[in-house]
Amino acid sequence: MINLLLGMMAMTDPAADRADRLREAAELIDALGSTLGSHAAASADGDLLRDLAADQVGLARDALVFRIEDAALAAPGVPVPVGAGELLRQFRLYWLCAPVSLFPARNWGFDKLDLHVEFNRDAEAGQRRPVALDVLPGPEIDEVVDVGGQVDVSVDPSARFRVATPDIDLTPLGVPVEAAASLEASASAGVHAALGPFRYRVTRARISHTPVGMEYVHWRIDDAAHLEKAGPSLVVLLAVPRPVRAVVVHAQMEASRYFKFASAPLQDKIRQLPSRLRDYFMRDGAPAVGAAVWDITAML
Known part of the structure; x- marks a missing residue:
């Protein structure tokens, strides 16, 4: 579906469509409930679909970017994993x-998000182009997060995300805590953190993503x-080739x-629509779309 969306957005105004x-x-x-030959008045089920025009989705105008200093992956007394040195030689x-x-x-409510x-x-x-070394959230989140749960996320010396359940209540979204707290938390856990921990909240869900790299x-x-109550921050551990000086990110969501959770009468009426509209609701979920260029x- 997202590939179709990318093509449509290049040719049309998706919001108008x-x-x-x-x-x-x-x-x-509305017409399904009207008498043959009479003017179709607005119906309750028709109004439910009209209400969907009030959906609002979007991406931040600017992405949040934090540099991971090379020295952070090579703390004194902490062995650098095989390959990390070569990774740092080639990438920032x-x-x-x-x-x-x-x-x-x-x-x-929304049940599904594609980005x-x-x-x-x-x-x-x-x-050469930047690549994603790791992404968050991913399937591993289900192992540590309850509905509405929060986790500490750090970047370990192997340049991968490390996810752990926090002991204290934290605010949502990817905002870094104080560096001192980061080092203290990492030391107490016996793990050196190259960056973080970050505060992160996500609801329990089925989460998947394309392969890293x-x-x-x-x-x-x-x-x-309740996806609508806490839109998740989507995070990439980005590796930028050292010769590359400009990075532009195109995002579509x-x-x-x-609609299988809609009332039985509304589902029945949607199934009577022409196939292109029936599929738009029952198969595609009448997606609300957004885009950004960062x-x-x-x-950098």
């Missing part, structure tokens, strides 16, 4: 955080509880819901 589909579907559902490392805003229409980010997608053929990342957060060059 969505508004047209919602309006057309609502008017057809960054924590890239993409805050997401989700505000669904009244009486509705696709790509690094220097317009680079010339043969030019690519020039892009596609997340999917599926079947999430969509938030959708499962030029993070000045923060």
Whole structure:
């Protein structure tokens, strides 16, 4: 679905296209309840679809970027994992955080979030591009997070995210704590943290993403509880080739819901719509879409 979305957004105004589909579907559902030949008045089920126009989703105007200093991966007395030295020779490392805003229409919620980010997608053929060494959230979050739970996230010497349950209540989203606290927490755990711990909150959900090491990342957060109440920050451990001086990130997102949870009468009426509209709701979840372009060059 996200690949279709990327193509559509290049050719059309996705917000206008969505508004047209919602309006057309609502008017057809109004007509299902009207007497043949009479003017179709607004119906309760038609109004439910019209209400979806109030969905608001978006990405922050600017991404949050933090440099991971080379020295942090080579603390005194801590052995550097095999390959880490070569990694630092070729790349500069960054924590890239993409805050997401989700505000669904009244009486509705979002169940699924897709986000696709790509690094220097317009680079010339043969030019090296930044890659994602690790991503968060990922499937490992389910092992330590309850619904609405919070975790401490740090970057370990092998340049991977380390996730642990905190002992104290922390505020959400990827905001770094004081450096002293970071070092103290890492020392007490017997693990040197290259960066962090960071404060992070996410609801329990089925979380998946594309393999690491690519020039892009596609997340999917599926079947999430109350996703609208705490839009998750999506985080990349970004490796930028040292010769590369400019980095531009293109991001596309969509938030959708499962209409199988709608009332039986509304589901029945949606199934009577033309196939292109029926599939838009029952298969695609009438996605609300957003996009952003982040030029993070000045923060490198």
